Amino acid sequence: GAVVSQHPSWVICKSGTSVKIECRSLDFQATTMFWYRQFPKQSLMLMATSNEGSKATYEQGVEKDKFLINHASLTLSTLTVTSAHPEDSSFYICSASGSGAGGFSYEQYFGPGTRLTVT
Amino acid sequence: GQNIDQPTEMTATEGAIVQINCTYQTSGFNGLFWYQQHAGEAPTFLSYNVLDGLEEKGRFSSFLSRSKGYSYLLLKELQMKDSASYLCAAMDSNYQLIWGAGTKLIIKP
Numbered sequence: 558g559a560v561v562s563q564h565p566s567w568v569i570c571k572s573g574t575s576v577k578i579e580c581r582s583l584d585f586q587a588t589t590m591f592w593y594r595q596f597p598k599q600s601l602m603l604m605a606t607s608n609e610g611s612k613a614t615y616e617q618g619v620e621k622d623k624f625l626i627n628h629a630s631l632t633l634s635t636l637t638v639t640s641a642h643p644e645d646s647s648f649y650i651c652s653a654s655g656s657g658a659g660g661f662s663y664e665q666y667f668g669p670g671t672r673l674t675v676t
Numbered sequence: 677g678q679n680i681d682q683p684t685e686m687t688a689t690e691g692a693i694v695q696i697n698c699t700y701q702t703s704g705f706n707g708l709f710w711y712q713q714h715a716g717e718a719p720t721f722l723s724y725n726v727l728d729g730l731e732e733k734g735r736f737s738s739f740l741s742r743s744k745g746y747s748y749l750l751l752k753e754l755q756m757k758d759s760a761s762y763l764c765a766a767m768d769s770n771y772q773l774i775w776g777a778g779t780k781l782i783i784k785p
Contacts, residue, residue: 667718
């Protein structure tokens with residue numbers, strides 16, 4: 558299957574600072590990338606969907622000015638949490654779908670996730 | 677509206693069989709996914725059904741009935757490592773995944 562990496566795996570930052578999380582598709586062209594957030598013992602919550610070269614589409618209730626998403630290439634998307642607060646502490650997971658060796662697929666391949674703690 | 681329902685938690689015994697059910701209501705339908713998620717880790721893909729019937733893959737099988745808006749994931753010969761959450765997700769007409777809340781499966785010796 559396709560491989561998606563995320564960096565960093567975990568990050569601790571102070572309240573008010575910004576944090577950037579990278580999501581890379583290593584062996585396929587990710588035409589669409591998804592960003593999810595998951596709080597402990599809860600299900601995945603889709604934050605936004607981004608198509609390469611286009612502005613991200615944010616889900617209702619997700620502040621686009623706080624969670625900046627960039628998807629400038631077919632292999633890289635970034636999520637920047639601006640002016641982070643303790644309530645932003647969560648597990649952030651990206652996923653990607655697109656074209657690989659087997660052709661185009663709508664299956665989402667998940668990155669390993671980034672655990673953000675804001676102190 | 678769009679909705680996915682699956683049980684919150686199930687318990688089964690090592691070596692046994694367990695069936696996790698999922699019902700869905702979506703605007704259009706482009707397939708049903710099952711993912712496995714261990715605590716603290718990202719989901720991993722298990723299966724995809726877009727046609728009615730049973731798809732078997734080793735110890736795991738997934739079934740779909742489009743007319744009933746119903747799917748199940750069948751796990752055979754349960755192992756302790758199968759303890760995880762199992763997420764059901766239906767793809768709507770816009771190719772967006774609508775996620776269930778997940779079923780936490782507890783395996784007892």
